[in-house]
Amino acid sequence: MRAFASDNYAGVLPEIVSALSKEALSNSHARAYGHDDISHEVRLVIQEIFNSSSDDPSPDVYFVFNGTGANILSILSCTHSYHAVLCADISHIICDESTCPETVAGVRLISIPTDENGKINIDIIEEKLDRIGDMHAAQPRMLTIAQPTEYGTVYTINELKQLSNLAKKYNLYFHIDGARLFNAASSLNCNLRDITTLVGVDILSLGGTKAGLMYGEAVIVFNQSLIQTNGNTISPLKYRHKQVMQLASKQRFIAIQFLTLLKNDLWKKSSEYSNSMAQLLKKRLELISEKTNKQLIRITKPVETNAIFLEIPKDWYEPLSTIFPFYMWRIKNCEVRLMCSFDTTENDIDQFINKINELIQS
Structure with a gap:
């Protein structure tokens, strides 16, 4: 997992x-x-x-x-x-x-x-x-x-x-x-x-x-x-x-x-990497909105470390979190939190974004 x-x-x-x-x-x-x-x-x-x-x-x-x-x-x-x-x-x-x-x-x-x-x-x-x-x-x-x-x-x-x-x-x-x-x-x-x-x-x-x-x-x-x-x-x-x-x-x-x-400075290498993965995930999420011309995704907080907060359609939460578990932050507006770690990979991000694209097309 x-x-x-x-x-x-x-x-x-x-x-x-x-x-x-x-x-x-x-x-x-x-x-x-x-x-x-x-x-x-x-x-x-x-x-x-x-x-x-x-x-x-x-x-x-x-x-x-x-x-x-x-x-x-x-x-x-x-x-x-x-x-x-x-x-x-x-x-x-x-x-x-x-x-x-x-x-x-x-x-x-x-x-x-x-x-x-x-x-x-x-x-x-x-x-x-x-x-x-x-x-x-x-x-x-x-x-x-x-x-x-x-x-x-x-x-x-x-x-x-x-x-x-x-x-x-x-x-x-x-x-x-x-x-x-x-x-x-x-x-x-x-x-x-x-x-x-x-x-x-x-x-x-x-x-x-x-x-x-x-x-x-x-x-x-x-x-x-x-x-x-x-x-x-x-x-x-x-x-x-x-x-x-x-x-x-x-x-x-x-x-x-x-x-x-x-x-x-192993701490620095590890934290810089997890921060950079969050920035990459942020860019990929923003690119989805640009390509679709739809506000299906809205990043709600500045991405300054390894956390991303965003609003997604409510019917996305279960299929997305089943594959890549993440936390619901606010149920009312379906605001969720995504965290990157020292071992998050670009492939993880690719698979996550691919699943979102599938949900958009379905």
Whole structure:
């Protein structure tokens, strides 16, 4: 089966498989729970990638099993149970992580309306902050955004700085859900530090699975107050890491994947390719409309990473998704989402477009 449903449907990068196989078959033992040499090495690599200068405090890294675990660990590290987290109304954290943030972290999620491109703006956020200090209201403590957004659109560096400055103005932690952060960096043609460290992000959920790992994500902590173990720390992450059951005993098998992905810019090669496949699919879809002179297909969002949102005739959904599974986004207007992955091929796109042409002619 081939799919445009999600980059979670894709397999594993060959380089990752090779690295995992080599480590698994090495017949060597290693210290558990992140005390192994590979985990140490990848922490140094991450610090080198994300530090803006040698004088900067080094970010800390916590490897977890999945994206929800990364987001929950991030929330718990910054909040108490009387706090609130501000997030986009279409964000993964409020739409696709069930009630995990409320149940496990015990916080209130406050949704912020987004614009047509899935972004939130400063003015709307500030409207939600007028009860700071009111004992009868959940107290905002974290602002979280997805980069890229759930629509695959990308916050510019300037937009990130504005959001970060707003968070600091109101004493909020600034968190990025970076499940597809590599795609955003490739879209902006920038370094990873440009959209994290240098814009003032406090804590980051860095995606691995959608980038081609077998499993595993990372929580990268830039704000030193969240790392220190003195009495002023809200919740030292190493204790939360264990508490939320995200501490892997054989952590080296997550670490070796990130080490492989980050060294020699494999992440960049993978994300640039999936972004380029989305652009190719977009062009092929637009060409159909040009040739038929019919508005049977309408691309609804800017294609900036590896996601395409489009409206199609309702009777197309079943025959198309049976061959190439993809998600229905809005039933009312039959808006669907197509995702390209590191292993999407031109042949996949050809077959998908051919099926659309068949449906047009039938």
